[in-house]
Amino acid sequence: MESQNRDVAIIGGSVSGLAAADEFIDSEKISEIRVFERQEYDDKRVDCGEAINDATLVPLKKTSSNGFLNNVRGFQLRVYTGTDRSPDEEPLGVSDLQCDAGYICDRDTVEQQWAQQLSDSGVVFETGKSVTAGEYHDITEEYDYIVDATGQPSLTHKVKDEVPDYTGDMVALNATVEGDFSDYIDYPRIFFEGYVGYSWSFPKSKTHANVGIGWAGDQRPDDYMSALEAAAERNGFPVPDQEDVNIYTIPRGPSLKPQSVHIPEDNVFLVGDAAGIANRYQGEGICQGIRSASLLAKLISEGRESAYPDELFDKMKSEYRLARLMRGAWVEHEDPQLLANVAEALEGLTIDDITRQPQRVIGRVIQHPVVATQLVADGGMLRRLLNAYTDSWEYNSTESV
Numbered sequence: 313m314e315s316q317n318r319d320v321a322i323i324g325g326s327v328s329g330l331a332a333a334d335e336f337i338d339s340e341k342i343s344e345i346r347v348f349e350r351q352e353y354d355d356k357r358v359d360c361g362e363a364i365n366d367a368t369l370v371p372l373k374k375t376s377s378n379g380f381l382n383n384v385r386g387f388q389l390r391v392y393t394g395t396d397r398s399p400d401e402e403p404l405g406v407s408d409l410q411c412d413a414g415y416i417c418d419r420d421t422v423e424q425q426w427a428q429q430l431s432d433s434g435v436v437f438e439t440g441k442s443v444t445a446g447e448y449h450d451i452t453e454e455y456d457y458i459v460d461a462t463g464q465p466s467l468t469h470k471v472k473d474e475v476p477d478y479t480g481d482m483v484a485l486n487a488t489v490e491g492d493f494s495d496y497i498d499y500p501r502i503f504f505e506g507y508v509g510y511s512w513s514f515p516k517s518k519t520h521a522n523v524g525i526g527w528a529g530d531q532r533p534d535d536y537m538s539a540l541e542a543a544a545e546r547n548g549f550p551v552p553d554q555e556d557v558n559i560y561t562i563p564r565g566p567s568l569k570p571q572s573v574h575i576p577e578d579n580v581f582l583v584g585d586a587a588g589i590a591n592r593y594q595g596e597g598i599c600q601g602i603r604s605a606s607l608l609a610k611l612i613s614e615g616r617e618s619a620y621p622d623e624l625f626d627k628m629k630s631e632y633r634l635a636r637l638m639r640g641a642w643v644e645h646e647d648p649q650l651l652a653n654v655a656e657a658l659e660g661l662t663i664d665d666i667t668r669q670p671q672r673v674i675g676r677v678i679q680h681p682v683v684a685t686q687l688v689a690d691g692g693m694l695r696r697l698l699n700a701y702t703d704s705w706e707y708n709s710t711e712s713v
């Protein structure tokens with residue numbers, strides 16, 4: 313009978329690494345779970361909008377001491393003519409999307425508490441030191457399974473010198489600011505303003521918010537900080553102090569071939585941002601990371617780990633598909649009024665619908681025949697539809713959008 317005493321090394325102890333550790337705890341197959349995290353949890357710093365869209369995926373009580381600060385009802389999309397406008401200009405379209413299980417968090421606290429809970433359950437943590445390339449090789453020799461949850465670009469790709477294969481193309485700046493956010497505490501705001509990307513203001517409380525701006529396309533400002541300041545002024549949130557602002561590159565999304573998430577010779581598996589699976593359209597990656605890690609841990613426990621690349625791809629497929637179509641709604645037309653009409657057509661759907669349920673989104677758009685006709689009256693958009701529904705948009709293409 314196959315030995316059940318396997319050990320697993322998880323490199324990277326953020327949401328994806330913690331989710332993997334959590335899923336392994338009850339596995340009869342795994343006797344040791346060791347997490348290597350380069351930061352200390354007490355002073356861990358996460359650069360993120362801190363919206364967890366499905367907080368049920370994190371096995372902690374939803375209390376503020378666990379970092380769950382604002383239990384939002386949803387998110388509000390606000391579509392404007394562009395960036396060259398007065399702060400008084402009304403949006404072209406506004407749409408409220410529902411998100412029952414959504415929270416704006418203090419993510420550092422969420423991770424700190426989650427790590428503590430895991431440590432209490434027997435997971436071993438080695439913190440405060442980066443795993444080097446040399447140590448990575450030692451770990452692959454020593455452990456039966458290695459989960460690379462090191463974010464983007466992954467340690468595995470750095471060690472293999474394959475980073476250019478998937479370096480991200482989304483740049484974002486964010487900060488936590490103080491102000492009065494009572495007007496939209498229940499519906500954090502996302503501002504679309506005529507570029508590929510968006511600005512956001514996500515209240516953590518009536519007086520604090522995570523705010524930021526990100527660009528996904530080639531057209532980016534020369535001076536990111538000035539662009540964030542201008543976005544704050546026109547979108548009505550406080551201008552962050554420069555020293556509080558984080559700048560970060562978000563993975564381009566589903567940019568890895570399915571086979572690249574498993575390196576069989578070393579038994580290394582990539583999850584979360586390391587696997588490049590943050591949403592290509594809106595940059596969400598926490599729930600994606602948790603889902604990928606849980607899937608992997610479950611498959612390892614069942615002895616079916618070689619199915620991970622295919623099952624991950626299947627799990628992500630509708631999200632890949634929808635991200636490509638949603639991005640096309642702007643990229644192929646560059647028409648703010650059309651985007652506003654699409655956003656309004658989606659009013660009342662959930663964040664999950666517009667992220668993972670293409671049939672619901674298409675069903676809604678079809679109910680607005682003028683919008684639907686405008687959307688598909690374009691060669692690029694038709695190509696996107698065809699590619700999306702033949703699964704051929706992804707790995708046989710050098711296109712970056």
Ligand SMILES: Cc1cc2nc3c(=O)[nH]c(=O)nc-3n(C[C@H](O)[C@H](O)[C@H](O)COP(=O)(O)OP(=O)(O)OC[C@H]3O[C@@H](n4cnc5c(N)ncnc54)[C@H](O)[C@@H]3O)c2cc1C
Nearest residue numbers: 324326328350360361362363443462463484584585597598
């Ligand atoms: C500005 C911005 C805003 C965002 N907003 C949101 C949002 O609101 N909601 C959302 O869902 N997603 C958001 N995202 C995306 C989200 O942050 C990521 O998708 C998510 O953090 C991925 O989690 P992860 O655990 O896979 O990787 P990461 O969070 O990147 O964690 C990787 C971990 O590995 C550790 N590590 C790295 N290298 C080593 C090493 N060599 N040795 C040991 N440890 C190592 C790091 O310290 C880190 O803890 C945002 C991203 C950005 C940049």
